[in-house]
Amino acid sequence: MTASSKTPGCSTTHGAASGAGALDAPGEGLDRRGFLRAVVGASALPALAVAGTSASARDEQASPAGASPCDIIDVNVHLSRWPSRRLPGDDTATLVERLRARGVVQAWAATFDGLLHKDLGAANARLAEECRRHGTGMLVPVGVVNPAAPDWEEDLRRCAEVLHTPAVRLYPGYHGYKLTDPAFARFLRLAADRRLVVQLAVVMEDERMMHPLMRVEPVETGPLLELLGQVPRLRLVLLNALRTLRGKALADLLGAGDVYVEISMLETVGGVATLLGQAPLGRVLFGSHAPCFYFESALLKLRESPLSDSQLRAIRSENARGLLRLS
Numbered sequence: 001m002t003a004s005s006k007t008p009g010c011s012t013t014h015g016a017a018s019g020a021g022a023l024d025a026p027g028e029g030l031d032r033r034g035f036l037r038a039v040v041g042a043s044a045l046p047a048l049a050v051a052g053t054s055a056s057a058r059d060e061q062a063s064p065a066g067a068s069p070c071d072i073i074d075v076n077v078h079l080s081r082w083p084s085r086r087l088p089g090d091d092t093a094t095l096v097e098r099l100r101a102r103g104v105v106q107a108w109a110a111t112f113d114g115l116l117h118k119d120l121g122a123a124n125a126r127l128a129e130e131c132r133r134h135g136t137g138m139l140v141p142v143g144v145v146n147p148a149a150p151d152w153e154e155d156l157r158r159c160a161e162v163l164h165t166p167a168v169r170l171y172p173g174y175h176g177y178k179l180t181d182p183a184f185a186r187f188l189r190l191a192a193d194r195r196l197v198v199q200l201a202v203v204m205e206d207e208r209m210m211h212p213l214m215r216v217e218p219v220e221t222g223p224l225l226e227l228l229g230q231v232p233r234l235r236l237v238l239l240n241a242l243r244t245l246r247g248k249a250l251a252d253l254l255g256a257g258d259v260y261v262e263i264s265m266l267e268t269v270g271g272v273a274t275l276l277g278q279a280p281l282g283r284v285l286f287g288s289h290a291p292c293f294y295f296e297s298a299l300l301k302l303r304e305s306p307l308s309d310s311q312l313r314a315i316r317s318e319n320a321r322g323l324l325r326l327s
Contacts, residue, residue, distance in 0.1 A: 073320035076287030089291030110169040114144025147187040148177040167197035173216040179223040202241040228257030242266040262287025273305035
């Protein structure tokens with residue numbers, strides 16, 4: 001299937017969409033029924049037939065130069081291979097082509113190698129090289145640091161001084177530490193001192209999809225409330241958090257510091273509008289969790305909520321652009 005080069009509209013109105021064509025032009029009035037039809041239709045296409053999963057990455061198209069209302073900055077993307085199965089789009093060149101063809105002008109990308117590989121320095125170096133080779137300015141490398149590892153301070157230094165990553169990503173569930181660990185608090189202070197954006201993955205996949213030997217519980221975010229007061233310059237992005245973090249717990253975290261959330265795991269119809277009742281507009285970012293999730297899923301979350309043009313622009317790109325500008 002060839003991705004459409006047509007720049008989709010930004011309308012939030014729902015329209016008819018069916019079959020694989022809905023995937024080719026996700027911006028053309030894709031509603032929930034149309035999205036489901038598109039997923040089913042796409043599963044039969046050889047180009048997407050990758051054994052072991054039905055997840056994929058799909059995005060909208062725009063030019064990196066000059067931000068239009070339809071530009072997208074995706075703050076939650078991964079390169080390399082998921083440890084337990086292949087994903088459509090886990091080849092960097094393919095993922096970049098799909099992202100660019102669907103309107104993503106910037107994607108903040110970490111590496112799946114950061115979950116289980118011991119040598120994070122080498123994993124981060126490979127990530128930076130992949131971003132240089134394939135991203136042509138679109139892929140922003142996000143280094144992975146494990147505060148439970150004995151050499152994590154050096155990994156953090158290399159991210160900031162050698163690889164020049166504007167952000168770093170943490171996976172406490174996979175690296176085996178709690179947010180009450182003193183090393184985690186020290187990491188937050190050092191990252192804030194270096195003006196790095198910190199991204200913390202609360203979960204990575206639905207428990208029903210987990211390999212029996214990789215059962216990973218969601219990160220308990222409660223300790224962040226106290227830590228945020230101790231590191232006032234910290235800018236923290238919670239990834240994949242809205243499946244488990246909501247209501248008062250979410251509002252308390254957002255009110256405790258410079259904390260942001262992205263929408264990839266936000267559920268329920270009209271979920272973004274509901275989220276904006278709990279979170280300031282300026283703290284909500286666009287994230288797709290590609291290639292684990294279909295990109296259209298994130299886009300649909302915007303389309304099925306009654307959002308104004310200014311709200312759409314803020315979530316799709318302006319909030320992330322302002323956050324990265326501070327790095």
